Amino acid sequence: MxxxxxxxxxxxxxxxxxxxxxxxxxxxxxxxxxxxxxxxxxxxxxxxxxxxxxxxxxxxxxxxxxxxxxxxxxxxxxxxxxxxxxxxxxxxxxxxxxxxxxxxxxxxxxxxxxxxxxxxxxxxxxxxxxxxxxxxxxxxxxxxxxxxxxxxxxxxxxxxxxxxxxxxxxxxxxxxxxxxxxxxxxxxxxxxxxxxxxxxxxxxxxxxxxxxxxxxxxxxxxxxxxxxxxxxxxxxxxxxxxxxMGSGEDDDLEQLQSTYKGEDIFRLHFVGDSANQALISKIAKQFNVDINILQGKITQTQMGAYGNLIVQINGDEREKDNAVAFITEETSVEVEVIQRAN
CATH class of the missing domain: 3.40.50.300 (P-loop containing nucleotide triphosphate hydrolases)
Structure with missing residues (x-):
């Protein structure tokens, strides 16, 4: 010491x-x-x-x-x-x-x-x-x-x-x-x-x-x-x-919201082991939704990985809600709502 x-x-x-x-x-x-x-x-x-x-x-x-x-x-x-x-x-x-x-x-x-x-x-x-x-x-x-x-x-x-x-x-x-x-x-x-x-x-x-x-x-x-x-x-x-990691404010976030106006957009925060999960493919297989990765970055540290992805989720409202609930409740990935469909 x-x-x-x-x-x-x-x-x-x-x-x-x-x-x-x-x-x-x-x-x-x-x-x-x-x-x-x-x-x-x-x-x-x-x-x-x-x-x-x-x-x-x-x-x-x-x-x-x-x-x-x-x-x-x-x-x-x-x-x-x-x-x-x-x-x-x-x-x-x-x-x-x-x-x-x-x-x-x-x-x-x-x-x-x-x-x-x-x-x-x-x-x-x-x-x-x-x-x-x-x-x-x-x-x-x-x-x-x-x-x-x-x-x-x-x-x-x-x-x-x-x-x-x-x-x-x-x-x-x-x-x-x-x-x-x-x-x-x-x-x-x-x-x-x-x-x-x-x-x-x-x-x-x-x-x-x-x-x-x-x-x-x-x-x-x-x-x-x-x-x-x-x-x-x-x-x-x-x-x-x-x-x-780049700016946490996402300089082009407004541009994304404008481009995908009226669509569901979420930010997924990955920490530690969660960054190594095949989450996107798992969600796409388990729920009847399409996930489009718009932006993101994940980086490795000695204590694990950290990063985020901004994604667009398309599909039936119930299926989208079930997919988001699954991520929130069944994984260590944090979900932040950027924009919800009108």
Whole structure:
């Protein structure tokens, strides 16, 4: 368990002090992938650097396991950092060293014997999918390969926690997905806790179990990713959800209502396992109705799927009512009436 209490960071400036992290409280369970999302200036990168004291907190405490990071002296902090790996947006590799030498660097600092060091480096190269690139230099690697080196280096000392500060922001979408899949694989194989800092809701959606939304140095919303997608409370959270799902207001809903004037139109909300049900075909077979999908989107999260479909239902009034009643009463799909026939 990572327990953060009253964490605050104030930067001294000539004109005025800047509070980057403002009395933040947070608990993160062992072994989960925890996302922290916010726009530029929200304080999220400062927050993650406070966790291993790359930035010194102004107030508050950070406890990782049974060790209070904020109370450690310099010597004990160096040892504690071996259990906290970190990967960065711009990789931070040593350009004069090969892949294997970059990965070996933290092991050299830790005083690991050469034979053990070489064995560990080879294990990590296999783990992150860089076999055959051991002797390449960073300038010979793609962005995704550089980040794989960064991940392997961060894992060198068998950390319990992996901090990811905008680890995919410099990568194209396809490479981003590959790196995110790698992080999920590492989480499952090694059981380590991953704290992922990002400004992209796609990243949160794809791999995180829990998410905290930061704004002006504070956590303004927190919860399971699926729950936050389903019921975002804060305006900043709603904007992030719209990155993935589009506007919940449906810009062209009025156009749909105009086009299908006098027809029955419903919005079907799918959550969790319900999104995997063959609901449309089941309704069409069980009831004498025709269902026309007008618009919709369903997306996957680590905790299940979420999304909605806007549908037109045609048929006898009684059959239409029976079909809607079946969806409402016999499934976990929520039904919202957009328009009823005149």
């Amino acid at each position: 990572i327990s953060i209490k009253g964490l605050r960071k104030v930067f001294q400036a000539k004109e005025d002090n800047i509070t980057a992290v403002d009395r933040l409280n947070l608990d993160i369970k062992d072994g989960e992938i925890f996302g922290v999302i916010g726009y530029s200036g929200a304080g999220k990168s400062t927050f993650v650097r406070l966790l291993n004291r790359l930035e010194e907190p102004s107030e508050g405490s950070i406890k990782i396991g049974d060790r209070e990071i904020t109370a450690l002296n310099k010597r004990d902090l160096r040892l504690a950092r071996q259990e906290i790996g970190m990967i960065f947006q711009h990789f931070n590799l040593l350009w004069s060293r090969t892949v294997k030498d970059n990965i070996a660097f933290p092991l050299e600092i830790a005083g690991v014997p050469k034979e053990e060091r070489e064995r560990r480096v080879l294990e990590l190269i296999q783990l992150v999918g860089l076999a055959g690139r051991e002797n390449a230099y960073p300038s010979q690697l793609s962005g995704g390969q550089k980040q794989r080196v960064g991940i392997a280096r961060a894992l060198a000392n068998n950390p319990k926690v992996l901090l990811c500060d905008e680890a995919t922001s410099a990568l194209d979408p396809e490479t981003t997905n590959a790196i995110l899949d790698l992080l999920v694989d590492i989480n499952k194989k090694l059981g380590l806790t991953i704290i992922l800092i990002t400004h992209e809701m796609h990243v949160i959606r794809k791999i995180c179990n829990q998410v905290a939304v930061m704004e002006n140095g504070k956590i303004v919303e927190q919860g399971e990713v699926l729950e936050v997608f389903l019921k975002p409370k804060q305006s900043v959270t709603k904007k992030f959800v719209e990155q993935v």
